[in-house]
Ligand code: CTP
């Protein structure tokens with residue numbers, strides 16, 4: 067997607083015919099990796115604010131334990147997906163209006179709409195898969211599960227997107243220097259998640275600071 071430096075900065079040097087990206091370019095790719103993932107990051111916080119009511123598992127148990135638990139509700143799911151998709155659509159329209167370079171984009175309008183929806187949905191499906199695993203391990207709702215709590219929605223969001231939009235994910239998170247975007251996600255998302263949860267906890271919106 068960005069082999070010749072045409073897509074973003076032109077500061078990279080060409081060595082033996084291969085463009086060597088400059089630090090600035092790599093930084094931009096890292097920032098774009100987080101930015102493009104915002105539609106998958108917002109749903110979690112939105113679910114905290116909008117959630118409540120009927121649980122997704124309707125209170126049912128499996129082998130004596132709740133399937134998902136009271137922390138996963140329909141309102142949280144729909145509210146979270148709607149919030150992530152709305153933010154994503156605003157980003158799609160803004161980058162389109164600004165004619166932004168490809169690293170900041172989801173493709174054309176139709177692909178953009180599909181992508182941001184799938185990202186938001188995937189993130190909350192991943193969050194529910196995480197809760198499913200926690201219940202199977204006998205962990206109570208809200209009990210701390212390191213790694214799982216910080217990455218379930220990353221794996222869900224990026225995984226479902228990779229399944230449905232493989233070439234977009236490859237060009238923005240995997241191929242060549244764009245792998246820096248994936249590394250940025252893996253490093254910064256847990257920190258961001260933790261920070262947002264501490265804020266939510268302090269505001270009294272969240273029961274635990276993780
Ligand atoms: N939430 C919701 N519906 C969802 C996801 C989250 O209503 N699909 C709300 C719940 O109020 C939940 C809060 O957001 O308690 C925080 O989400 P999370 O930390 O993922 O859930 P936990 O309460 O920690 O439960 P679990 O142990 O199942 O992860």
Ligand code: MG
Nearest residue numbers: 208209215276
């Ligand atoms: Mg939790």
